[in-house]
Amino acid sequence: MMRTMTTDPGSRRRAPAGAAVLREDVTDAIRSAVFAELAAVGFARMSIEGIARRAGVGKTAVYRRWKSKLHLVLDLVSAVAAQGMPAPATGSLHGDVRAVLELAAYALRHPLASQVIPDLLVESARNPEISDAIKAALLDPQQGVAAVVVREAVARGELPSGSDPDRALDLIVGPLYWRLAVVRGELPPGYLDDLAASAVAALTQGAAHA
Numbered sequence: 462m463m464r465t466m467t468t469d470p471g472s473r474r475r476a477p478a479g480a481a482v483l484r485e486d487v488t489d490a491i492r493s494a495v496f497a498e499l500a501a502v503g504f505a506r507m508s509i510e511g512i513a514r515r516a517g518v519g520k521t522a523v524y525r526r527w528k529s530k531l532h533l534v535l536d537l538v539s540a541v542a543a544q545g546m547p548a549p550a551t552g553s554l555h556g557d558v559r560a561v562l563e564l565a566a567y568a569l570r571h572p573l574a575s576q577v578i579p580d581l582l583v584e585s586a587r588n589p590e591i592s593d594a595i596k597a598a599l600l601d602p603q604q605g606v607a608a609v610v611v612r613e614a615v616a617r618g619e620l621p622s623g624s625d626p627d628r629a630l631d632l633i634v635g636p637l638y639w640r641l642a643v644v645r646g647e648l649p650p651g652y653l654d655d656l657a658a659s660a661v662a663a664l665t666q667g668a669a670h671a
Contacts, residue, residue, distance in 0.1 A: 483526060490516040491523055495533055500576035504534065504584045504591075531590065538581070538594040546602040548609035554619040554664070557610045558633055559657040565603075565634050566653060569641040579642050603630055620664060633660045 494516035498507050507530055513520045527533040549560035568574055578599070585592035607630035614620040636656060640646050 487516075487518055487522055488526060491518065491526065491533075492537060495537060496577060499534070499580060503576075503580045504530075531588070534581070535590060535594045538591075538598045546606050548606045550613070552617075554610070554614040554617070555657055555661045557613065558660050558664075559653065561606060561610065561633055562637060562653045562657055562660075565637055566641065566648065569638065570648075575641070575645075603634060607633070614664075624664070629660075629664055632663050636660075 491512060494512045495507075498512050498515055502511065509520055509523050509530055512530070512533070513523050516523075523533070527536060546564065549557040551557050551560055569578070581591060581595055585595045604626065608626040611620060611624050611626045611629050615622055615624060637653075640648070
C-alpha cells in the first residue's frame with residue numbers, strides 16, 4: 462500500500478490554461494498523511510482537518526484535490542488496485558504458494574496496513590463505494606494471482622484440469638489473514654512453510670477426490 466504515496470512521472474499531465482497547478486509534493490504529503498491518519502484513528506474518526514494538520518498543509522489544499530475524505534480514501538484504494546500484485550513463477554506449486562504467502566504476510570504485517578485494511582473492511586460493510594473499491598484493490602488482484610498459480614500447476618501436471626482458483630485462494634491466504642488480521646497473532650518460525658505444505662496438500666488431495 463505504501464507505494465501509492467509516490468507519483469508516477471509518466472502520469473503527469475500539463476494543467477489546462479488558467480487552471481491551478483497542484484504541487485505533486487503536496488499531493489504526496491497528503492496521501493502519506495491519509496495512511497497515517499487511518500492507522501491512528503480509523504476511517505470513522507478521520508477528518509480533513511486531521512489529514513491537513515498531519516500533512517502540514519491547509520484544508521483547502523486537500524479540498525482542491527478531493528471533495529471529501531471518502532473520495533480521498535477511494536482514490537488511494539484505487540491506486541493500490543492499479544499497481545497489481547505480481548504472480549509468482551517459481552516452477553512448482555509449493556514454491557508458488559509459498560511465494561504468495563510471503564507477499565501476503567509482508568503486506569498484512571506492515572505497521573500501517575495492519576491497521577488500515579481491517580478498518581476499511583469494517584467500513585465496507587456500511588458503504589457500497591468502499592466495498593467496491595476494497596474488492597478491486599484486494600480481492601480482484603489476489604484472484605488473478607490464484608488463477609495464474611492454478612493454471613501453471615495444471616500445465617505442469619500438479620493439479621488436474623478444472624481446479625478452482627477461488628478455492629485455492631481460500632486455502633492459501635484464508636488462514637494467514639485470520640491469524641494476522643483477525644487474531645493478530647505472531648507467526649512462529651516455520652509457520653509459512655508449514656502453511657504452504659498444508660495448502661498444497663489440501664489442493665492436491667481435494668482435486669484427487671473431486
